[in-house]
Amino acid sequence: MDSGLIIEKLVLVAIIFSISLLIAMYATYFERKVAAWFQDRIGPDRAGPFGILQPLADGVKMFMKEDFIPSHSDKWLFILGPGISMFTSLITSAIIPWGEDLTIFGNTVALQVADFNIGILFIMGVLSVGIYGIMIGGWASNNKYSLFGAIRASSQMISYELAMGVSVITIVMMTGSLSLKDIVQDQHGMNWNIFYQPVCFIVFFVCALAETNRAPFDLPECESELIGGYHTEYSSMKLGFFLFAEYVSMFISSAIIAILFFGGYNFPGMDYFSGNALAILSIIAFFTKIFFFIFVFMWIRWTLPRFRFDQLMHLGWKSLIPIALINLLITGLVIALNKGWF
Amino acid sequence: MQSLSNRKKVVSDKPMNFMEKIYLPAILGGMWITFKHLFRKNNTVKYPEEQRVFAPVYRGMHVLKRDEQGRENCTACGLCAVACPAEAITMEAAERVKGEENLYREEKYAATYDINMLRCIFCGLCEEACPKEAIFLTDRIVPSEFEREDFLFGKDKLVEPMNARIDVTKRQHTGQRGTK
Numbered sequence: 001m002d003s004g005l006i007i008e009k010l011v012l013v014a015i016i017f018s019i020s021l022l023i024a025m026y027a028t029y030f031e032r033k034v035a036a037w038f039q040d041r042i043g044p045d046r047a048g049p050f051g052i053l054q055p056l057a058d059g060v061k062m063f064m065k066e067d068f069i070p071s072h073s074d075k076w077l078f079i080l081g082p083g084i085s086m087f088t089s090l091i092t093s094a095i096i097p098w099g100e101d102l103t104i105f106g107n108t109v110a111l112q113v114a115d116f117n118i119g120i121l122f123i124m125g126v127l128s129v130g131i132y133g134i135m136i137g138g139w140a141s142n143n144k145y146s147l148f149g150a151i152r153a154s155s156q157m158i159s160y161e162l163a164m165g166v167s168v169i170t171i172v173m174m175t176g177s178l179s180l181k182d183i184v185q186d187q188h189g190m191n192w193n194i195f196y197q198p199v200c201f202i203v204f205f206v207c208a209l210a211e212t213n214r215a216p217f218d219l220p221e222c223e224s225e226l227i228g229g230y231h232t233e234y235s236s237m238k239l240g241f242f243l244f245a246e247y248v249s250m251f252i253s254s255a256i257i258a259i260l261f262f263g264g265y266n267f268p269g270m271d272y273f274s275g276n277a278l279a280i281l282s283i284i285a286f287f288t289k290i291f292f293f294i295f296v297f298m299w300i301r302w303t304l305p306r307f308r309f310d311q312l313m314h315l316g317w318k319s320l321i322p323i324a325l326i327n328l329l330i331t332g333l334v335i336a337l338n339k340g341w342f
Numbered sequence: 343m344q345s346l347s348n349r350k351k352v353v354s355d356k357p358m359n360f361m362e363k364i365y366l367p368a369i370l371g372g373m374w375i376t377f378k379h380l381f382r383k384n385n386t387v388k389y390p391e392e393q394r395v396f397a398p399v400y401r402g403m404h405v406l407k408r409d410e411q412g413r414e415n416c417t418a419c420g421l422c423a424v425a426c427p428a429e430a431i432t433m434e435a436a437e438r439v440k441g442e443e444n445l446y447r448e449e450k451y452a453a454t455y456d457i458n459m460l461r462c463i464f465c466g467l468c469e470e471a472c473p474k475e476a477i478f479l480t481d482r483i484v485p486s487e488f489e490r491e492d493f494l495f496g497k498d499k500l501v502e503p504m505n506a507r508i509d510v511t512k513r514q515h516t517g518q519r520g521t522k
Contacts (some may be wrong), residue, residue, distance in 0.1 A: 038376045099433045202366070303376040304369065 004107070012113055013094070014025045020093050023294075024247040025055040030296055031247075038302040062240035070233050074140040081137025082234070082241035088130035089248035095119045096182045096255050099283035100263045103276055111283070112181060119180040120168055123256060124161070127211055130249065131157040134213075134220060137242065138230035149229025152309065153220035156210055159316035160217075164207035166324035167200045170259050170331050184235070184264035188269065192263040201261045208253045210316070213246060215301035222306055254293035255286075262289050348412055396481035398512035401464045403482040403507045404457055406501040407475060408449055412499060415476035418452035422468035430461035433470060447474075450474040455500060459484050459493040469513075 029044065029052070036043030044051035069078055097112040116122055131154055171193055175186045194201050210217040219224025221229035230241045231324055258264055261300055265282035273281055307315070361367055387394050396402070407415050418435035436453035438446045445451075468477050487493055502508045 036384075037380050040379055040382050040384045042384050042388075299373060299376065301370075303372045 006257075007042075008107070008109055009113055012109075014110070016093050016098070016113065016281060017090065020090060020248055020251060023290075024244055025059075025253050027247040027250060027294055028058065028243075029041065029055050030294070031301075034295065034298045035302050038299075045172050049093070059240070060236050065236040067236035067238065068233075072142040073233065074142070076234075077136050077140035079238070081133050081140060081230075082238045082245070082306075083133070084136065085130060085133030085217075085245035086241045088126050088133065089245040092123050092126050092249075092252045094097045095122055095180055096252070096259065097184050097264060099286060100279040102279040111279070115179060115181045118178045119259075120172060120178050120183070123180075124165060126159070126166065128161060130245075133245070134230045138220075141230070141233035143233050145226045145228070145232045145340065146230050147220075149220040149226050149232070152226075153213065153230060155322065156213075156217065156219060156312060156316075158206045158321070159313060159325070160210040163203055163320035163324045166321065166328055167204040168209070168260070170197060170200045170324070170328050173328075173331055173335060180259055180264075184259055184266065186265050187263040189266055190263070190268040192261065192266070193263040195262070197327070198324060199327045200331075201257075203320050203327070204260065205257060205322060208257060209297070209300065210312075212297075213251065214255050214297055216304040216308060217312060218301075219309055219312060250294060251290065251299055254290045254297065257293050258286060258289035343481070346436040359424075379388045379458060381439050393483075398481065400481040401466045401479040403480055403484045404462075404468070404495075404500055405480050405510065406452075406455060407508075407510065408495065408502055408504070411444070412504050413445060414451060415447055415474045416452045416455065417448045417474055417476070418455070419450075419473065421471045421473060423469040425471035426462075427465060427467065428461045428463045430458045430463075432456050455497050457495045457500065459495055460490065474494075478508075478513060480508055480510065482508075 006261040032054070033043040033051075035041075044054040047057045069075055094113040095116055096112065097115070100111070102109045102111060134153045135150045138146040138148075138153070141147070171183065173181060174193065174196065175183045177183065177186075209215075213220050220226075221228075221231060226232070231239055265286035267282065268287035270278060270282065409415055418433050420433065422433075423429075423431040423433060433455045434453045437448055438449050438451055464479065466479050469479050484493075484495075
């Protein structure tokens, strides 16, 4: 491998890393703003104009707080938990195709850190590892509420990952590839998967809400019953990491929803552009979609009340998995008929 | 029984039909309601910059009134301290000496007069108990402080200054002197 490629990828990694963190930072600000708008309030407006320095103030507050480790906790696992959460949320951004190829100084730069041929499997795998952060954190706290939160998180994850996997398989069957780049290129222009697979989209979206522990599926951290769930015992920046990881994974989930169902960086009328103009417009299109879905995530959070745990399990096992399986079956039949296999 | 409010609803647990079972219409309806709230006027009063208009009988920070000639009304009788259910008021009485007639209205006055604003529940019983129309609650807000000691308001904060008299004529307990 030549050194130019390594430098190119390192720069790309640094940019994507900082963009993910920046967006997650401002997602916390917009979460509070959106909540305020939905509740006829103004929201944070004291730190800087319109309160845009609020995330910095929050960060400073988190750092200044006492970093407390309970004496009965398993110290190393306690520290490891938030780290795993943050690491796994960030690592998925590596395989997301952010736009069409960019040409810089005569070099073609692919706006994707790594184009795995099994990209979507990688994402499912990393998402499953992500739950270990919550589980280990909850377990190491040595607190019954934390443990309850961790148990809820893991059972929720198991129930919803199945339906999510099946709906992803449906998309993979339509595309014929596991690579995210291929999935995006297959939806060229306005040929988005949402028009072919609306049911699949709904199943995937509900599962994405559950996987990111967002309302109405935020049972692992439900304040009214579990004090704070898995992060009851956490304080200072360790708590900040847990909360921040949620926003990073919200950003990544929005990106994946946009890739699988809304054409990724494709936009209608993209054939009229070429070269760097196309690349930049495609990046803008992709981020517009991501921001829209982040807004929808927040919109849902400030609209719906939390599910009861039995309702959550009922929805996962008895509704979403059968729907996803039937959808998979019908899609398979239609593909087989189209290819004339019967 | 007959419903008095006409808003009574009979609760039923009939099984949900298909549209209710898939939740989606209800969820979209709820999201539409919250979406409409995006464009509503907000109700926030940005406190330090703008202040809500209080009723004239609002029970806020206390004032120790002076009479028309600027003499303190309070005679340190202690009825307010007795009436206070939170025991927030303490005072020390002193006798007026010659030459102080322009400062204190009667022969006895309060040398110190403290209200602990952290104890006070702003019930207004001191105002009701006062026979000399000396203490009133006003429509001012007790300012926030960082230390507990700063909430012990003495005469320096309670007695109204001569150059900024505080109007209490709209309150319920103001009457002509002696008729209350």
